Amino acid sequence: MTARPLLIVDTGNPTPPYEQLRRQLAELIQSTALRPGDRLPPLRQLAADLGLAIGTVARAYRELESAGLVRSRRGGGTHVTAAAPSLSDSERQRLLHHHAKAFVQQATLLGADEQQILGAISQALAT
């Protein structure tokens, strides 16, 4: 089963929610989890699901459009562009390392040891 990608916004994080969204969507597009032509969730739907203002989601979409990753059409939704650049292997590796490092850092702050961290990753992979 192919799991549908998730977006996570932490309102306690100093990074503004629109930037968190922009970054995650950009990564999903560049990693081809979202392929050219795929439609992004409608603004209102995503804003409701995340409990954010529509303007916040709209700003993230605008930034993605400025970067050439998506194209919005009035009444037609927002789609991933055909020319969206995909990640190189080295860039993909770098991002994976970056996320793993961030996770380990958070887990360590919670007091988890190595076994617990590996267990949590295994559990996440299994779901």
Add this chain to the structure above:
Amino acid sequence: MGCGVEGLLVLVIVLLAILVGVALVAWRAHSRSPRAVPVRTAAVPAAAARRTANWRWAGVITGLVAGGVAAGSGALGRGLMLAGPVFGLCVLAGVVAGEISVRPAGGPTRTAVVEVRRVRDYVPHGLAQAVLAAAAVLLALLTVTTATAGPDDLGRGRVLLSRCGPGLLEGHSPWPGSFYSVPLAAMVATGLIVAGAALRVVIRRARTGADPDVVAADDALRQRAAWTITGACGILTALPLAGVCLVSAGALLSFSCHPAWWTYAGWALLALLIPTLALLAWCAAVLLAPARAVTAALPAR
């Protein structure tokens, strides 16, 4: 003329009794059907399921009361014509209130699935097509009956007239002329527009969580709401259609002198009653059936 209205009332009561009987049979068959959603019980938004069900039933009960009141009011059976749309609108209001009452998962960390929720993913296709077909037939029928109606003694378009000879006119009422068709068309159109808006509310409301089990249960709730909306649309379209068929057929077959094709048209309208009643039973079963897909997923407590 008064006798005609009384006869119509008796016929409608008999038809409603048949409808309830068929709906009960359909309900039993429906509730036995293996439509359970494979959802683990622990992850289900049980509170959301309870709230939406409570609102839905409140809408159905309010609709029955309001429809009954509407049926008993209004001059010359006009209220009876509007009972179906009034019932449907109350059910739609109940569904919308239930959907609005569903609260998204709070907390500082929010998650959302990257997905595009579409109305067609939740609406029952066969039933929706049948309801749209019934609405189209109702519109066509009302157009013809309005165009052919004549004025009664007070100038209201509710009589069908036939010329039996020089200076000799035979008239029968009730006939679904503008006196009935204009308010009826307005109510049905309002109901369909409200249904469209309600479907948008259903797909746009926030998810109760992003865990796959919660998403599956949440989808089951949305599907139940979309089915109820389609069923309500079916009632608010098919019940007046049955009434228009019955009244028109009654008028067409009552004339002592009329063109031969009126007899065929009368019987054709009576024949149209059969699929219309089947659609009514289908919609009633959808409205009354327990939300098996959701209840199967509810916690045991």
